[in-house]
Amino acid sequence: MAKHSSSHNSENLKEVYCRDHDRPIGLEKTDLFQVVEVVIGQTIVLQCHYCKETDDQQAKIWYKSNNIANFTKDEVKLDMTNDRNMSRIYMDIDHSLVIQNITTTDSFFYYCQPYQAQDIEKDLNFYVDVIDVNKSTIESGNITDWAKYQKENFHHINQLFLHGNGQEFVRLRTVLGISMELITLWDAWSECEVCGRPFGEGIRRKKGHCRIKVSPASVRPSTNITLTEEELQLVKSTEIGCRSTLLNDLLPNIFALIKVIPDFVLMEGCAGTCNPDAEGRYKGWKSTKKTGFKYRKTIVLTENSHLTLVCPESTLENVVIWKRNGKILTAGESVAPPEADMEPKITVDTFNTLYLHEVTKSEEGNYSCLVDDIRMQQTIIYVVSKSRLLTQALLRHMMYLGFILSLTLSCYLAGLVITCTRRRKFKTYEDIRKLRAELLLSSSSSEEKSDDEDDNEHNIDIKETTDEDKSDENEKLIKFEDKKDVV
Numbered sequence: 008m009a010k011h012s013s014s015h016n017s018e019n020l021k022e023v024y025c026r027d028h029d030r031p032i033g034l035e036k037t038d039l040f041q042v043v044e045v046v047i048g049q050t051i052v053l054q055c056h057y058c059k060e061t062d063d064q065q066a067k068i069w070y071k072s073n074n075i076a077n078f079t080k081d082e083v084k085l086d087m088t089n090d091r092n093m094s095r096i097y098m099d100i101d102h103s104l105v106i107q108n109i110t111t112t113d114s115f116f117y118y119c120q121p122y123q124a125q126d127i128e129k130d131l132n133f134y135v136d137v138i139d140v141n142k143s144t145i146e147s148g149n150i151t152d153w154a155k156y157q158k159e160n161f162h163h164i165n166q167l168f169l170h171g172n173g174q175e176f177v178r179l180r181t182v183l184g185i186s187m188e189l190i191t192l193w194d195a196w197s198e199c200e201v202c203g204r205p206f207g208e209g210i211r212r213k214k215g216h217c218r219i220k221v222s223p224a225s226v227r228p229s230t231n232i233t234l235t236e237e238e239l240q241l242v243k244s245t246e247i248g249c250r251s252t253l254l255n256d257l258l259p260n261i262f263a264l265i266k267v268i269p270d271f272v273l274m275e276g277c278a279g280t281c282n283p284d285a286e287g288r289y290k291g292w293k294s295t296k297k298t299g300f301k302y303r304k305t306i307v308l309t310e311n312s313h314l315t316l317v318c319p320e321s322t323l324e325n326v327v328i329w330k331r332n333g334k335i336l337t338a339g340e341s342v343a344p345p346e347a348d349m350e351p352k353i354t355v356d357t358f359n360t361l362y363l364h365e366v367t368k369s370e371e372g373n374y375s376c377l378v379d380d381i382r383m384q385q386t387i388i389y390v391v392s393k394s395r396l397l398t399q400a401l402l403r404h405m406m407y408l409g410f411i412l413s414l415t416l417s418c419y420l421a422g423l424v425i426t427c428t429r430r431r432k433f434k435t436y437e438d439i440r441k442l443r444a445e446l447l448l449s450s451s452s453s454e455e456k457s458d459d460e461d462d463n464e465h466n467i468d469i470k471e472t473t474d475e476d477k478s479d480e481n482e483k484l485i486k487f488e489d490k491k492d493v494v
Contacts, residue, residue: 022045022049024043042133042218042246067102083104145271184224185242189218189268190218221241250265301383306387307390309390314388319383321383
């Protein structure tokens, strides 16, 4: 089932519904339309284009039918008054069908198609199901809780649909020839909510709506029975809401059993990084800051310069609005200059890019952009003459130079003061001369002592050599005398 989205209009609270272009398409008839549950007195908008797409500006016609199996070209009658506040049913500028102050008579299958199309397209179809106000509470939990919820609320009623002996249950199977079953229709999963939660303990949700699946009964009803228009509408439907007023009109006892069944919100764990921009109604900006802008800039331009501004976090699918001093700048147009003979200097192109050409003092101001009604960026622009800007730059650099010189002078004076206060600790010239003389004397005496030590060592060496020579001679003499005695 395709999803639907809701929006808030400044004039009146409206629920806007569109078909998802990427929805899965099957052969079942439930793929042909989207159930739109509305309460009496509500205002709805049925878009004649897919979600996140824009209208192709081609002429369109809206039709309605009470039979899903056999679409008929019964054109929706639009109110032709000039004042939209006085019109209950009208077509908007993008060919969306607007129905105000919904009544039970508005419960039909609606579909739109191009003006000259021959075949009825089955892509942009809606079934408006007027329901009773849901006064029951919404239950929530995990998949186990949902299984318990389904067993407690659905199981016994589904058994009555199959085998119940009550008058209305029997009439369903034998007279109307249909079988009913309670099911849950799920919305898409929400973003993973991780802000303010422990790491790895994020949570995401999806809401399940109570629906009644309608299908042909296994036993064919008698062909001699004539059904009313409301009965035919129920028989030809494939799905209705559990609080549908159509069910209340035809089967009040069954309606009393089913209308109290609450919807269910399924929750499961998820992981992610805290990103306030992705959660809540104020996505694109922090949910706790509803009045400020996400980005703020201040830009100073010289005269005759150029500037290009792109609204951040926007794509071609977003609705981007530029404002100058609170006044909306129309996309694809230029702002009229103050004088007729001047060229326009402020332009917003069709891709929502803001251009400022050869700016003057008149182009100063507060430029802001909104993305899908979210305050995204605020830019304050000042325009000054080039000479003034250069003068300011020169003064700024002179201030820097003055600061450096003053710091250097302070350090120099501090050194002089320290030197003056410690002057008594400094040595005089005479003291330095005496100290030098003492150093020279001590150096010479140490050299003489070293020379004496060298001489003594030399004499000892000579004496040792002489003694060795004498010893050698004595040994030779003894050997000679021994030889003489032998002879």
